[in-house]
Amino acid sequence: MTTSRSAPTAPRRRVPRAERERQMLEVAEEVFSERGYLASSMDEIAERVGVSKPMLYEYFGSKEGLLIACTQQARSELLRVTTTTALKGGTPEEMLRNGLTAYFEFIQTHGRAWLLLRTEGAFASPSAAAEMEASRAEHTNLIVASLSRFAPSESVGANLEPVAEVIVGGTERLAVWCQQHPEVSAEQAADLVMLLARGGLAELFAASPNRG
Amino acid sequence: MTTSRSAPTAPRRRVPRAERERQMLEVAEEVFSERGYLASSMDEIAERVGVSKPMLYEYFGSKEGLLIACTQQARSELLRVTTTTALKGGTPEEMLRNGLTAYFEFIQTHGRAWLLLRTEGAFASPSAAAEMEASRAEHTNLIVASLSRFAPSESVGANLEPVAEVIVGGTERLAVWCQQHPEVSAEQAADLVMLLARGGLAELFAASPNRG
């Protein structure tokens, strides 16, 4: 029975490392997304965890390290989800749609750490940007790998990589847009990308007269 | 060993404000893109300009202000170029292609300040991110405005805004990719986006058998 003692000497409770790390990550994620990376101070995070600053450095090495750690878990989870969902599709079309839907769903629901990086104002550190780039590359690879099996040596097949880049960039941007438009579901968002990928503008082009 | 006054006072040249500002912007752009925003110090920039730090603050207010100033000119120039080029097209297809080509050309040639913001590791400040968002919004608007005149109330027409977001995001991402692939010309890059927009993947989808 060592409940909190009176003022003079706080009976500092010791917490195992794994537990503390979880606490720290939780608080850090909160503070970073509240204030933005730059405006957040390690002192504040430490204080809110109820621990002193050197502990943060002991466990995460640096402010950047803490940021990265906040995202790593979200990042690997995102890749896992999109990959497994995409692979359930039998045709390339299904695969792409599945992957896109999973992506939008993830961002909408579990993606606080993710949006922390992606959202305006949040980024700062070179390593954080590298994190984002790494994740984009993962998804580009996923798309290339998924579609290349099917792609003939046609116009798209020869340019699969840059095309995948466009899809990844467009999807990411649309995800940001979706934040301001919560009425748009993950499926609808995925459909929008599919619409484009499948030739949405061709219809528009064809419909317009050739006037100049 | 007394004060540094011993040296004959250098005949400190005075430089008019406009000129100094240009110098400062030039140096700042250089330093920022060399070191990245965070790793750049105002002291170093001031020293390289050959002026003392308070002058930077006098003219640009803050570190962020200096960064923003570096990009503002590139940003307005980019919008001008894409807009005027796009408007030369008679059909929506031409307009889009023209605009895209102008974008890629600009990024490749004049866009140092631009890439400074966009490239990995460069960003940091909230205002810088806001800058990027503003520029993206400008281009989204441009696309929406250009195409809405032609768009019927079809699937695309009803979703022109999010579709434009996807195009903007995909284009931006492809521009980054093009940096690593200088052999790809602006026209080719624009063609890639057009290919997608006009239904590049439809062909791939159609070509593949109905099983994986």
Add this chain to the structure above:
DNA sequence: AGAGTAGGTTACCACGGGTAGGTTACTTCC
């Protein structure tokens, strides 16, 4: 020549990332 001002400086502050080195709670093994 002397006033007014744009251009310029030195010297400083405070905040925040990061660290050295010591202290205390908990475990282990006799």
Add this chain to the structure above:
DNA sequence: GGAAGTAACCTACCCGTGGTAACCTACTCT
């Protein structure tokens, strides 16, 4: 129980850097 060992934890500090106050001086204009 108690010494020994270790993991968790702290206080106190350093110092780089963004930002500022207060003062100075080259140039212009009448």
